[in-house]
Amino acid sequence: MKYETEEYWNGLVRMSLSRFFILRVLCCRSLHGYEITKEVAALTEGCCAPTEGGLYPVLREFEENGLVTCVTELNGKRERKVYSLTEKGTRAYETASKAWMKAAEYILAEVSRPGL
Template sequence: MDYTAREYWNGIIKMCLSRFFILRVLYTQPMHGYEIARTVAEVTKGCCTPTEGTIYPVLREFEEGGYVTSAVEIAGGRERKVYTLTPKGQEAFRVAVDAWREVTNYILQAIKVPEDRE
């Protein structure tokens, strides 16, 4: 493990944030998997871009936990699953927002480096 590598920290941060941003985009409206990935990339300005290998296991986990439901719809002759947040999923997003706000405040305080250390 190279803790001096930016890629290491970016990977850890993005892995944690992917669940948050999936909830975030579904909080606004139901979406299918590709649309979720595209919208997360847009909302984060490319910082967090979940791949199929990330997004579908998370969606499956959310569905099994009762945070999302899915329905198959036909678009252009092809089937696709559309995911919708349940009330439990909406509550999970609100709790996540509060938790991330708190953590973000601590991070911002922690990264203030005293002037004699810069």
């Protein structure tokens, strides 16, 4: 039954796309976690905004794999981690862009076909 629900498919799409959009917003400038979430939400009109619980494991994975770097900055008395895209992260974003464009072409072609 779950395969027939929009929630199931939206969850799968959003989970994958949020990774893409995290890289996308970091292409423009270095950001801390809350800013990343807000930028992705604005860019996708809320469709793919990662939650705090979903964002930091992805950022940690990206950091472990050399896609982002993290620097701790002092903001007043608070510390916050600021994430920046590396050259490897930029290449990963470019590769992901090509892959998503290809997938989008196929999806658009299929959903516009008569007979469904």
